[in-house]
Amino acid sequence: MPDTHPTANGERVLADLNALRALGTYKTGVHKPTFSEPHKQSLEWLVRKLPEAGLTGAIDGIGNILGTGAKPGPKLLAGSHLESQNYAGWLDGPLGVVYALEAARVLNADPSVTGAVEVAAWCDEEGHFGSFLGSRSYVGQVTEAEIDAARNRTSGRSMRDALVDMGLAGRPRFAAQPGRHVGYLEAHIEQGDTLESGKLAIGVVTSIVGIWQYRITFDGEQNHAGTTRMAVRRDAGLALAKFCVAVDERFPAACGPRTVWTTGRITLDPGAPSIIPGGAEMLFQIRDDDPSVIARLEQLLQTMAAETTAKGPCTVTVEKIRTGAPAMMNAGIQDAIEAASKAFAGGRSLRMPSGAGHDAQMLATIMPAGMLFVPSIGGISHHWTENTADVDIVTGAQVFVDACRRILGG
Amino acid sequence: MPDTHPTANGERVLADLNALRALGTYKTGVHKPTFSEPHKQSLEWLVRKLPEAGLTGAIDGIGNILGTGAKPGPKLLAGSHLESQNYAGWLDGPLGVVYALEAARVLNADPSVTGAVEVAAWCDEEGHFGSFLGSRSYVGQVTEAEIDAARNRTSGRSMRDALVDMGLAGRPRFAAQPGRHVGYLEAHIEQGDTLESGKLAIGVVTSIVGIWQYRITFDGEQNHAGTTRMAVRRDAGLALAKFCVAVDERFPAACGPRTVWTTGRITLDPGAPSIIPGGAEMLFQIRDDDPSVIARLEQLLQTMAAETTAKGPCTVTVEKIRTGAPAMMNAGIQDAIEAASKAFAGGRSLRMPSGAGHDAQMLATIMPAGMLFVPSIGGISHHWTENTADVDIVTGAQVFVDACRRILGG
Incomplete structure (x- = not known):
């Protein structure tokens, strides 16, 4: 009442x-x-x-x-x-x-x-x-x-x-x-x-x-944006963009029904218009209430990073910076x-x-x-x-x- | 001598x-x-x-x-x-x-x-x-x-x-x-x-x-990285990554023998780990000594932007900010x-x-x-x-x- x-x-x-x-x-x-x-x-x-x-x-x-x-x-x-x-x-x-x-x-x-x-x-x-x-x-x-x-x-x-x-x-x-x-x-x-x-x-x-957060770092070679031929570039920013697109393509098949993931920040190093970025970094977050889903996605991230590094021309490192049960x-x-x-x-x-x-x-x-x-x-x-x-x-x-x-x- | x-x-x-x-x-x-x-x-x-x-x-x-x-x-x-x-x-x-x-x-x-x-x-x-x-x-x-x-x-x-x-x-x-x-x-x-x-x-x-420089802007919807389902997101950062990859795929068929292009800076707005970026911007540069090649590539950029906007969920704007003959x-x-x-x-x-x-x-x-x-x-x-x-x-x-x-x- x-x-x-x-x-x-x-x-x-x-x-x-x-x-x-x-x-x-x-x-x-x-x-x-x-x-x-x-x-x-x-x-x-x-x-x-x-x-x-x-x-x-x-x-x-x-x-x-x-x-x-x-x-x-x-x-x-x-x-x-x-x-x-x-x-x-x-x-x-x-x-x-x-x-x-x-x-x-x-x-x-x-x-x-x-x-x-x-x-x-x-x-x-x-x-x-x-x-x-x-x-x-x-x-x-x-x-x-x-x-x-x-x-x-x-x-x-x-x-x-x-x-x-x-x-x-x-x-x-x-x-x-x-x-x-x-x-x-x-x-x-x-x-x-x-x-x-x-x-x-x-x-x-x-x-x-829980929120799991990762710092994903791409290492290439910094160089001049005018004098370096496309064929010899090791552009860390382009490697990062390809990785984001690959996450978008491959995560849906591995995630749970309510999983969400987000790239909230991207930084290119040095970040100048006339310099090919030699480094790039993205802050990447996954949220789910099922730790087994997270474990599967984290493994997928590591697999993708290893594949990218093996293929070249840039190397990728995935570092977990936050774990939220x-x-x-x-x-x-x-x-x-x-x-x-x-x-x-x-x-x-x-x-x-x-x-x-x-x-x-x-x-x-x-x-x-x-x-x-x-x-x-x-x-x-x-x-x-x-x-x-x-x-x-x-x-x-x-x-x-x-x-x-x-x-x-x- | x-x-x-x-x-x-x-x-x-x-x-x-x-x-x-x-x-x-x-x-x-x-x-x-x-x-x-x-x-x-x-x-x-x-x-x-x-x-x-x-x-x-x-x-x-x-x-x-x-x-x-x-x-x-x-x-x-x-x-x-x-x-x-x-x-x-x-x-x-x-x-x-x-x-x-x-x-x-x-x-x-x-x-x-x-x-x-x-x-x-x-x-x-x-x-x-x-x-x-x-x-x-x-x-x-x-x-x-x-x-x-x-x-x-x-x-x-x-x-x-x-x-x-x-x-x-x-x-x-x-x-x-x-x-x-x-x-x-x-x-x-x-x-x-x-x-x-x-x-x-x-x-x-x-x-x-010559150096031609462009500001390419992506407009989506800023939202919470935990509560917004993947299906309804309008992630400007992801749209930017896809655009970078598309440039990498489509430019080689349209460029000249010595053309180079570079994305030197990427900014996500607001750039916080727990926020889906509502805006994103890239500084993009093309260099060539043949203005007709530049004109062709600029047209391709505009076509790609229009295609992306038409397909959704984000809109893309290409703005020329520097022209160097x-x-x-x-x-x-x-x-x-x-x-x-x-x-x-x-x-x-x-x-x-x-x-x-x-x-x-x-x-x-x-x-x-x-x-x-x-x-x-x-x-x-x-x-x-x-x-x-x-x-x-x-x-x-x-x-x-x-x-x-x-x-x-x-």
Whole structure:
């Protein structure tokens, strides 16, 4: 009976999301890189808001916020992140934080609800300085040496310098307290078009795919673009282009039904118009929730590299630079989200894997974790035109609050 | 009878080249970008040296050096450039300047030689700030507005700021005086392996190929690399790779015997590992000395772009950003170089086109011009390992001085 339970205030949720969009606005989205001024303002905004939910918030030595309270009973951790990709969307991150804040405001104040929601904002989920630095720090996977080495991928600025400027240098980092939380719940935009094209309101996430990343390097011979005959060239850029096309031709026969792969960056060395590139490099990524598929594709990559090297005129090296094990979402939490969708979204939900990485995959290594998706208009993500209809944002908030209540109720 | 004529001093030539290599040394080459400190020192070095040849040198408002003298009779202009590509070879540029200096030292002091050699060092032949800015300025093709807009392609620094730091801001620019010079002669390393593989000592340049440059742009849709299914992607980077491979497959049937083409730079937008590139761009260059071949290849590029766009999922645009008409070298100067080769190199010379652009192509628009090549070891160019055997450097100097004498003698 939804109307007998406390429920989300849709207008308050939309107002909060728009307040966060006003910090670092870029067109209809935001430009809010980690430790930028608008990111700092967004963190301060959340700390000011947490008392509305009976929570006390603080920022730790890596930029994580944790809002904790004194209400007795089981505690559910909920949250997401506040920074954005460069020149990107307004909901990627803030939606999950504001839903968590709203759930805490609604449920923590209600004496009929046993237990409380505590709120987290994980720093740098978008990877400006590293890979899930905030949530990995909370689960105990980040060393001081990793922070020493971290640099902003756009500006090259060191994370240590950024922490000094943020006033966070030297602060301790929050660490998970074993047994404190019954689980972790995170909401996020889908970032794909599955929900929209199925006219659905809620995605119940079953797993988060692993991300495997490779640096593929081509070595040829740098030479003058005017005086070197075509027949004797060892053009590393052309070798790279041929490799990309071969991946496109050969991966479909070896991949799984939901595998995706992407060449996100290409660099030619030296990259001048009149010089035949002697070196070339591509960043290549594969995502799947089945490690055996990844193993097969990785083997194919190595086979293709060996074939190219044997054939010449350039040599190819495949180096794995990131391994991300897939994370399975907790079955009980999936059931709670589905039940909440029946109550507040007419059952218009779908169980689906997440093709994107999220902080929930880090939390899943130490506690039961779950995720809820809302539709993305046109499936657009990591771009300032990213958006979700207001009605879907409000429905998502209602389902999220009810799912939190159900998880707290066991 | 070579021994009856004044001839080059090989040891002096090698010593001068090594003195210039000591300014901005990088491994066995140099890193001497336009208006860097070692470039400035190299310009000052030349101004100090010119009086040895009876010339007075000065630097103008775009960084050109002109060494002029009072000896009566016909005057031949000779030179090349002193800056290098980034982290590149020691001879590309300095060889031609030192040969010119040597010719002036030998011939201007000799009363039996009628007329004189004047020496030029053209600024920025290597294109750090533009395209042949120095020699184009001398022949009257550079406006103040072009200098206003010029920026260093590596650092982004404006040319105006660099001229201020060099102490050259506000100085007038040298302009060619019609009728002052009977012609222009430039020596250069071959930058290819034709002379070496033919065991030849001298290349007699017949023409300098034109360079046509294109910006080829691919428009797709930027999206998330994890959540966007392969089937719906519009990956601009993949479209670019396919286009490069198609050029490699289709150009050979349409090109001329000496055409070369190069993709020197590739950029994906936004270039992040987890984002499907929504845009991609390649800088593409074609060189030939036959404009009809270029016209045919340009038409093929446009046809391929239209086919790709029609087929989808990305659109392709081909934009011409540079047109370089081929320059024919003067027949009399070619004959003079060949005669000098018979006298000093045992006739081991070959008439050949230049696949690289040189300042001589700019001078050729206002006076008879010629070029002489010496062999490049392994054909290597635009790399710090670029080199020429000492014996070939000395032979080249002797041929150059004798060719200058013959040109002055008509």
